Amino acid sequence: MSFLNSYIYYIGAFGLILVGLYIILTKHNLIKVIIGLGIMDTGVNLFLISIGYITRGTAPIFSSPEIDSERMVDPVPQALVLTAIVIGVAILALALSLAIRLYQHYETLNLRKIKEQKW
Amino acid sequence: MRKIATILLLIIVALGISQSLVKIPFGAPKTKVGRYYIEEGVEETGAANIVTSVVVGYRGFDTLGEVTILFIAAIGLGAVLTAGVRGETRKTQPASLVLYTGCRLLFPLILVFGTYIFIHGHLTPGGGFQGGAIIASGFLLIYLGCRERRISRVASNLAESLGGLTFVVIGLLGLVFGSYFLLNFLPKGTANALFSAGVIPIIYIAIGFKVGSELASIIDNLIEES
Numbered sequence: 001m002s003f004l005n006s007y008i009y010y011i012g013a014f015g016l017i018l019v020g021l022y023i024i025l026t027k028h029n030l031i032k033v034i035i036g037l038g039i040m041d042t043g044v045n046l047f048l049i050s051i052g053y054i055t056r057g058t059a060p061i062f063s064s065p066e067i068d069s070e071r072m073v074d075p076v077p078q079a080l081v082l083t084a085i086v087i088g089v090a091i092l093a094l095a096l097s098l099a100i101r102l103y104q105h106y107e108t109l110n111l112r113k114i115k116e117q118k119w
Numbered sequence: 120m121r122k123i124a125t126i127l128l129l130i131i132v133a134l135g136i137s138q139s140l141v142k143i144p145f146g147a148p149k150t151k152v153g154r155y156y157i158e159e160g161v162e163e164t165g166a167a168n169i170v171t172s173v174v175v176g177y178r179g180f181d182t183l184g185e186v187t188i189l190f191i192a193a194i195g196l197g198a199v200l201t202a203g204v205r206g207e208t209r210k211t212q213p214a215s216l217v218l219y220t221g222c223r224l225l226f227p228l229i230l231v232f233g234t235y236i237f238i239h240g241h242l243t244p245g246g247g248f249q250g251g252a253i254i255a256s257g258f259l260l261i262y263l264g265c266r267e268r269r270i271s272r273v274a275s276n277l278a279e280s281l282g283g284l285t286f287v288v289i290g291l292l293g294l295v296f297g298s299y300f301l302l303n304f305l306p307k308g309t310a311n312a313l314f315s316a317g318v319i320p321i322i323y324i325a326i327g328f329k330v331g332s333e334l335a336s337i338i339d340n341l342i343e344e345s
Binding site for chain 1: 121122125126128129132133136137140141143144145146147148149150152153154156157158160161167168169170172173174178182185188189192193195196199200242243244246248249251252310311330333334337340341344
């Protein structure tokens with residue numbers, strides 16, 4: 001149980017990453033592949049946040065003078081994830097726009113039926 | 120066959136990751152640089168929110184690069200979607216009166232909330248990226264509720280360009296007044312005051328305008344297409 005308590009966030013984050021990887025590798029529908037990409041993105045963000053967590057930690061904001069700076073969590077992964085979330089949204093939108101164009105050109109989203117792909 | 124191979128691959132990846140992860144204790148302080156930012160950040164940058172001082176202060180150049188990635192993604196989406204033939208515009212059913220009035224009532228409140236989030240980015244949880252995302256969600260609400268309304272492309276491009284330009288010009292002013300790019304040349308003031316932390320709130324407001332207009336133009340392009 002103590003193992004689960006101490007590593008549950010890592011297990012959850014890498015579970016999300018592996019689920020996303022499985023979807024990307026096995027599904028044939030392009031929309032499902034993009035959803036897998038989004039799930040993987042969430043997993044990476046959760047992993048970065050949980051790396052910086054400190055037990056019974058608080059947010060790294062000095063909003064009142066009696067806050068103990070020893071309990072503050074690591075601000076660096078939070079700063080990285082802050083921008084990574086917005087960029088993840090933009091990349092998903094770009095992927096969806098390419099999927100729209102692909103559907104208009106081939107009239108299918110099934111990756112097996114799009115013949116000209118190289119992989 | 121493909122699924123079995125994939126599952127085998129995933130098991131190998133999971134085993135490799137778990138080997139390295141058991142050496143990283145969960146919930147213990149790890150990095151010295153994070154500890155340094157917490158102890159010295161308020162004095163060095165003047166921002167009460169340490170995450171903001173890391174994003175805009177210590178790693179400001181990195182944030183400029185990330186804003187550029189967002190810009191390129193928005194440009195690429197516009198280029199992909201608007202190039203070539205446009206499909207015929209689909210007839211949409213107008214929204215009901217309750218939805219229409221509700222969206223028009225909520226839209227200015229959402230704008231005010233987003234602006235509050237990015238103006239107070241150096242004091243409270245929030246900042247330019249989050250405030251910009253909230254503002255874009257307000258535009259999405261308008262697109263869903265009042266279907267015939269469109270944002271002005273000129274105003275959106277103007278807000279985006281001004282935001283990016285402000286960021287770069289403030290960075291270059293750091294070179295003029297001091298020694299390096301993105302130097303915090305304004306007075307820092309007292310922590311936890313609205314006018315504190317020098318250039319950090321100005322840069323975060325610029326980021327808020329830029330992110331908000333970029334995400335709104337992404338929504339605009341995607342809705343025009345569907």
